[in-house]
Every structure is written in C-alpha cells, then in structure tokens.
Amino acid sequence: MTDNKHDIEQPEERVPRRVIGTPAPAASTSLLGPDETPGELSVAGVDLQDEKTAKKGEKLAALCFTITFLAGIAFVVSYVVFQVGDLESTQTSTLALGGSLTLALLALASGLVVWVRMVMPKYKLIQERHAMASDRETRSYVGETFLQGAAESGITKRPLLRRTLLAAAAPLGLAPLVLLRDLGPSYTNFDEKLRHTVWGEKTKEGKPRRLVVEGSGAPIRAADFNSPGGILSVVPEGYEHDLNALAKATLILIKFRPDEIKSGTNVNWTHDGIVAYSKICTHVGCPAALYEQTTHHILCPCHQSTFDAADGAKVIFGPAARPLPQLPIAVDDEGYLVATADFAVPVGPSFWERGDAEAEVIEKGGQS
Ligand code: FES
Numbered sequence: 001m002t003d004n005k006h007d008i009e010q011p012e013e014r015v016p017r018r019v020i021g022t023p024a025p026a027a028s029t030s031l032l033g034p035d036e037t038p039g040e041l042s043v044a045g046v047d048l049q050d051e052k053t054a055k056k057g058e059k060l061a062a063l064c065f066t067i068t069f070l071a072g073i074a075f076v077v078s079y080v081v082f083q084v085g086d087l088e089s090t091q092t093s094t095l096a097l098g099g100s101l102t103l104a105l106l107a108l109a110s111g112l113v114v115w116v117r118m119v120m121p122k123y124k125l126i127q128e129r130h131a132m133a134s135d136r137e138t139r140s141y142v143g144e145t146f147l148q149g150a151a152e153s154g155i156t157k158r159p160l161l162r163r164t165l166l167a168a169a170a171p172l173g174l175a176p177l178v179l180l181r182d183l184g185p186s187y188t189n190f191d192e193k194l195r196h197t198v199w200g201e202k203t204k205e206g207k208p209r210r211l212v213v214e215g216s217g218a219p220i221r222a223a224d225f226n227s228p229g230g231i232l233s234v235v236p237e238g239y240e241h242d243l244n245a246l247a248k249a250t251l252i253l254i255k256f257r258p259d260e261i262k263s264g265t266n267v268n269w270t271h272d273g274i275v276a277y278s279k280i281c282t283h284v285g286c287p288a289a290l291y292e293q294t295t296h297h298i299l300c301p302c303h304q305s306t307f308d309a310a311d312g313a314k315v316i317f318g319p320a321a322r323p324l325p326q327l328p329i330a331v332d333d334e335g336y337l338v339a340t341a342d343f344a345v346p347v348g349p350s351f352w353e354r355g356d357a358e359a360e361v362i363e364k365g366g367q368s
Helices: 051-081 087-119 136-153 159-183 187-195 243-249 356-364
Strands: 211-213 231-236 251-255 274-278 290-292 297-299 306-308 314-317 329-331 337-339
Touching (some): 211 337, 274 329, 274 337
Antiparallel strands (some): 211 231, 251 274, 290 297, 306 314, 329 337
16 A cells, blocks of 8 residues: 555755754864764864973963862861951951952863863864855745735735724834833922832821831830930831831931930930931941941941941941931820921932932031
8 A cells, every 4th residue: 555645746845954953064164084973083173282281281270270279278267267247357257258269269260271271182163154145945935925924814805904903003002102201200200209208197187107116016105215225126107017118117216325416416306315217228228227336336237338326327338328317206295206207308229319308408407
C-alpha cells in the first residue's frame, strides 16, 4: 500500500528553509580542518602563547590569587574584630569590610584576566555578516500573505466591523495624553497633598487632635511623660491604622530638661520640655527613631543621617539635607498633648521644591 502523501507533488518553497539551531560555519571561518570532524580542534587560526609569556602570566595570576586569598582572610578578620556600635566604630567596620572585599574581588578579576590573556591560546575568529534585507521572493511572499489575510478578515468588505474597531481604539490612543495632565495644572493639587498632614485637621467635635502612642493608641498626658531623655513614637488619634496618613504624620516625642533645649528648637511649639518631630527622615523617608539620650542624637538607620533633637533636629551628619520638621504641640483641657497646627514645612524627603510655605516660616522666624 502506497502512502498518498508521498505522491502529492510538493510546491517549490517560496522562502528559504528555516534552519533550527546554529547554522554550520562557513568553511573559511571554521576552526576545523577539511577532514576533521567536530570535536577535533584544529590549531589552524590559533596562536599558542609562547612559553615565556605563559610562565610570566602564570606567576602574575598566582600573585593576584594570593592577594585575593589574603584579602578574603582580612574580610573575615575585620568582621570579627571591628564591631559596629557608635558612629566611629561603625565607620571603621564599614571601611575595613568594604576595603578588603573590594581588594579581594579586584585581585580575583585581575588574576582571571591575566590568565586568559597571557596563558591561554588566542583564536582568530571571523563572523560573516549577511545582508539585513530579505530577498525579493521572501518580500513578495510576505506581501501576498498580508493581502490575503486582509481580504479574509473582511475589513474592506465589512464597514461596520472596521468602524467599530477604529472607534474602540480611539480612546486607547488618547489615554497617554490624559495621563500627561498629571504634569500640568493638577500638579498643584498633588503638591498640596504632599504639604499637609492630618495634624492640621480638627476632630469631629472641632477640637485639636490628640497625640496617641503608636501601637497602644493611648493618649498622652503631659504630666505623665515627665522623665527627661524619654522618647515615644506617636501617631494622630483617629488615624492609628490609616497607613496613608501615618506615612506622613508619625512623630517622635522627646522630653528635655528646659536648659537642654537650644535655639534651633521653636520653644513656642513645645510643652514643658516636650518636643515633637516628624519621624520621617528628610533624606529618603525611612523612619528615623534611634535616639541617643546622652547626646540627643536621632539616628536614621538607613543611611546614618543624624539629627540634633535638642537643636531643632538639625542635620549634624549624613546625607539628609534639612532638619526633621517640628510639630507645634500644647495640652488640651484635660492635660493631654494635642497638635495645635500642621507642620509648617513638608515632611519627608527633600527632593521636591518646598517653595512658599517654607519661605513664610522663615519670614516668621520659625523653624526652617
Ligand atoms: S533615609 Fe534616613 S538617612 Fe537615608
């Protein structure tokens, strides 16, 4: 019984046959000799390193690897010897770890480069480039196929389909233009949203908003927060679980002895030595809540920006460019701490323009 499939005459291929996988190399670029099979590497086209250069390379690479070994040991020793703690020891540890690791990686990379360039043989390889354009037959085949597809889709014969498709695509084309509006006048509203926090809003009863302890939600009686050096993480009452609000409104509350407060702090915005600062670091917004009681330093753990809490939370070290904003506080009729107004300047990272609000505060002699 014959197989009919083999009897049917196959049309001549109109496009070049697709080659799956890596094509066979052209004879002129092959590293194999005419009678060699794959697996037999020909030395034709290969420059072997002369023994003198190879020996030199071997010594140089070995030296690099020895340096890598020693630097690796130094890294481990540094980790054990230099413990982090205060600012100085942390800097020393970072320097030792970073320096030894850099040296180890650099020496390892140099050794490998020397090994490849001075010890291993060099190959001369030529890769042929072919014309980018398809041949005429392929182009005409694509053209024919496209026209055939268009005819079969009925886009020319069925105007209802064509018009509704165009109508459906039009709003999608306009979508990017609508998004561009965010760069225009509506930016002003965005700016406003960044400027204000919920501390500026009164409660439903029209009273100033109380400060409550983060986690427990307990309001803070000023008389109870009375040990100098004490620190609390604080959120606005009514917004204890609102992450959007908390992202800008979280505070740290610090109690000072009156003689500890310096001129950078606006004393009119404090109550009995209690000062409230934004907890959002002015570098890139990490929570800055590590507090060193003896020096009054607030430390941001992300990039080590350090702020002087006694002096208006001015930056004394690190990449932050401006102080942590201070919140004006007082006590209500029952002696609980409340915010008397919103922050006078925007909280958080300083990468956007602060503009008029800050200028106004500077004019009034408040915190800048
Ligand atoms: S976010 Fe605080 S120092 Fe970078």
